[in-house]
Amino acid sequence: MAKQVVPESARRRRRPTQQGTVLSERLIVHTALRVLREHGSTGLTARRLGTALGADPSTLYRYFAGMDDLTRAIGEELMGQALDSWSATGEWRADLRALGLAIHSSYLAHPQAAALTASRVTGRPREIAVDETILGILRTAGFPDAAAVRLYHAFIDLSLAFAALDAGALALTEEARATDEEMWTSTYARLPAESYPHIAATARLLAARMPHSAYPVVLDTLLDDAAARLASARRG
């Protein structure tokens, strides 16, 4: 078997598999995304991916060091899609907000994949590009370096943490997800008011709000705070 994985750029011969497909990192990652969507976040297995590709499972080890390596490549793909779907306007607050939402929705577009990768930090190219972009927006907007780094840290971790949390909820099977959402109208809405007065009093509001993500609310709070600090620093 492969002593070490051949980097994609150095790959020369493209021998088709028995079933005729010609493999590539790109094809494998995209097929993995499809398998994840169809079989859930725990449904990506070497055998299944091999079958989906029309190749022997062990062939994957010619392209990735193991399933863990493949997982990181999937995460990098999600981050890349977020960056591609975003464009700068020059208005720092709007740009940051849009970038955060782009990252969030890129992950939510592949919830099963996101649940697998969102808490991994890889240091791969597209991830670094996102970091450079965020820091650039903040420093160009006039934040001093210390404030920019502090805000960058809060921004990126907040976005990734919510991407993981919300993706985890979406990645459940359809029935499990429905059960979870209904929990606010079934379990929580029926708790006795004597023991749980506050939940009982707000049950209707909870059922309306909890199925949505809190990310936009928290993100806006963070950006409002940053804008206020920037304005007051300019005045003072």
Next chain:
Amino acid sequence: MAKQVVPESARRRRRPTQQGTVLSERLIVHTALRVLREHGSTGLTARRLGTALGADPSTLYRYFAGMDDLTRAIGEELMGQALDSWSATGEWRADLRALGLAIHSSYLAHPQAAALTASRVTGRPREIAVDETILGILRTAGFPDAAAVRLYHAFIDLSLAFAALDAGALALTEEARATDEEMWTSTYARLPAESYPHIAATARLLAARMPHSAYPVVLDTLLDDAAARLASARRG
């Protein structure tokens, strides 16, 4: 085998295993936490847990419907420990802050377990108790129901999302974690200033800040915002 799991309260006979241990849900959950700590977040297996308990793996199915059910019980235990370590003072902002930090640090105290459970919502008793507590603090502080629910939602999801994110980082093996932290002094600090001017300019600040959690900063931002809204509503 067990058609269905016998609830812990209805359990009568406590027959010791061949190796002499007397099982219980509590013992199993606590042993599972130990196994997770020793073998990592993917190291909890039915066979290993059975060995650690001195019991056959299949015996676990007398207590839990499957490994997934056990996982939820572990999450419930973490939430319970958070609630136990917290006490109210009556000052809403301080109480909320302390509760958030209690949840966060309860999860981080068992990072391998947290990585497994933080994004699950179970609707079990201790979890409901936490929800009731938070809503109680907010409504007693004078927030109208709509604002209380909005803030509750942001608060709990923020806390769980960061618990999961930060636990994920801590749950890596010691060497992998060290490698990740050093990435800010190795990879990021050495990126060429021509291609990555903003990262290069702030490399030292990044290396100092990134290994810590952004949770307290974001939590305080959220609570500051809430306090300001409450004060202005009182004035208006």
Next chain:
DNA sequence: CGGTAGAGTCAACGGCGTTGGCATAAGAGT
């Protein structure tokens, strides 16, 4: 138009969650 080594295949290993059938001893009822 060979020779070579890289890409795909095959078979196997040990470990996983889970199940059905079975032995046995704890506790209820007398």
Next chain:
DNA sequence: ACTCTTATGCCAACGCCGTTGACTCTACCG
């Protein structure tokens, strides 16, 4: 104190899983 019932733990087995080493074949280099 004795029996009876059945909850509880054990065993063996099933079909998955990731991964590996030895292999075959074929695309490309010269």
